[in-house]
Amino acid sequence: xxxxxxxxxxxxxxxxxxxxxxxxxxxxxxxxxxxxxxxxxxxxxxxxxxxxxxxxxxxxxxxxxxxxxxxxxxxxxxxxxxxxxxxxxxxxxxxxxxxxxxxxxxxxxxxxxxxxxxxxxxxxxxxxxxxxxxxxxxxxxxxxxxxxxxxxxxxxxxxxxxxxxxxxxxxxxxxxxxxxxxxxxxxxxxxxxxxxxxxxx
Ligand code: GRF
Numbered sequence: 001x002x003x004x005x006x007x008x009x010x011x012x013x014x015x016x017x018x019x020x021x022x023x024x025x026x027x028x029x030x031x032x033x034x035x036x037x038x039x040x041x042x043x044x045x046x047x048x049x050x051x052x053x054x055x056x057x058x059x060x061x062x063x064x065x066x067x068x069x070x071x072x073x074x075x076x077x078x079x080x081x082x083x084x085x086x087x088x089x090x091x092x093x094x095x096x097x098x099x100x101x102x103x104x105x106x107x108x109x110x111x112x113x114x115x116x117x118x119x120x121x122x123x124x125x126x127x128x129x130x131x132x133x134x135x136x137x138x139x140x141x142x143x144x145x146x147x148x149x150x151x152x153x154x155x156x157x158x159x160x161x162x163x164x165x166x167x168x169x170x171x172x173x174x175x176x177x178x179x180x181x182x183x184x185x186x187x188x189x190x191x192x193x194x195x196x197x198x199x200x201x
Contacts, residue, residue, distance in 0.1 A: 004079040004188055005033035009086040012120075014044030016084035016105060016176055021051055023181030030188055034076055036069065038088050058088075068094035082184060083142060087119055090142055102142040103187065105180055107172045109154055110138040114147030124165035124172070135159050135168060137175045139183050153183045 006024070008017045017035065024030045035048040035055040048055035056072070063069060068091040073081070083090070083104040095102065106114055108123045113135075118126070127135045136156035141149035155178075157171045 001028075003027050004030040005077050006030050006080045006082055006184075007034040007036060007073055007076075007078040008032055008044075008082045008084055009036045009038075010044040010084045011038040011042055011087040012044065012085040014042070014047045014084070015173060016180055017044055017082075018047050019177045020082060020084065020181045020184060021047070021053070023185065029185060030080070034073070034078060038086065044085075060088075063088065064091055068092075068097075070094055070097045073097070080184075080188065081142075084180070089146060092144055095142060095144060100141065100191070103139055103152065103184065104142050104147070104149070105176055106138045106140065106147050107135075107169070107176070108138065109134070109136045109156065110140060110147055110151060114138075116146050118147065121165045121169065124168040127159060128163060128165060128168065132159050135172065137172060137179065139180060152187065153179065155179050 006020070008020060010017050021032045024032060032053055035044055035053050037044050037055060037057050040057050045055055045057070058069065070093055074097070079101065081098050081102040083102070086104070090102070108114065108118070108127060113123050113126055124135070134156050136154055138151055139153040140147070140151045143149035155175045157175055159168060
């Protein structure tokens with residue numbers, strides 16, 4: 001079995017990326033082979049350097065108006081893409097290059113509280129302002145709209161009277177860390193993505 005090579009796109013601290021790197025550290029099923037960051041100085045780049053994982057800082061023009069980095073990803077034999085706190089919309093040519101092989105995590109129960117502008121604290125503030133009694137995480141395939149592709153997995157947590165955006169963010173991060181790596185693993189194994197890529201050789 002050839003391990004699948006994962007690329008992680010991230011814009012922020014990269015705590016989810018770290019959990020995914022840890023989860024696949026043995027390299028049997030998959031390996032995190034490339035990190036792509038939307039800005040210099042993002043915490044994710046420190047993780048990449050500490051973990052010795054090649055990293056690229058995306059150039060906006062090339063990403064949106066060029067080839068969407070498809071050539072770069074193919075050249076490095078990337079077979080699966082994970083968006084973990086990545087704030088840019090994915091261009092169509094990149095989505096089409098990875099059908100059923102690109103997932104995102106969103107810190108709320110989609111289809112509510114998703115879409116443009118719904119990221120980070122904005123999401124949790126909106127959930128609290130609406131008086132929701134629960135929130136959670138959604139892992140979904142990526143399509144051409146923000147936070148819109150088919151939902152693969154959700155997990156829930158309570159929103160209490162005393163919750164603030166930051167206490168809720170903390171609960172959500174715990175759910176993300178507990179579930180995201182395992183859901184990626186089951187996608188790679190249950191859908192035979194690993195075997196298909198092994199069969200390629
Ligand atoms: C996560 O809450 C994720 O759901 C959202 O951005 C956050 C990224 O956190 N899309 P981190 O950079 O992985 O710590």
